[in-house]
Amino acid sequence: MTERKISQIELVGLIDTGMTRYKDDTRLWVAKEFKGRADNLICAAVVLEDRLVVKTVMHHFQWEK
Numbered sequence: 001m002t003e004r005k006i007s008q009i010e011l012v013g014l015i016d017t018g019m020t021r022y023k024d025d026t027r028l029w030v031a032k033e034f035k036g037r038a039d040n041l042i043c044a045a046v047v048l049e050d051r052l053v054v055k056t057v058m059h060h061f062q063w064e065k
Contacts, residue, residue: 004059006042010034011057014042021063031061 001011018032031043043061047053 001057004057006057006059010042011044011054014044015046015052015054018044031063
């Protein structure tokens, strides 16, 4: 988060209101555009187990077609 200049408030907003795409039953990406940022989408790679685990946070993200 520090390296990509993503605040905790942005991460929570991303998880709460971002668009989701599932890779399988437990893995997914959550992406959202934030006004005022020069990059396109912020994305979190997430694992759903007995709790939500954010594996990494990316910027300049693009959905695969």
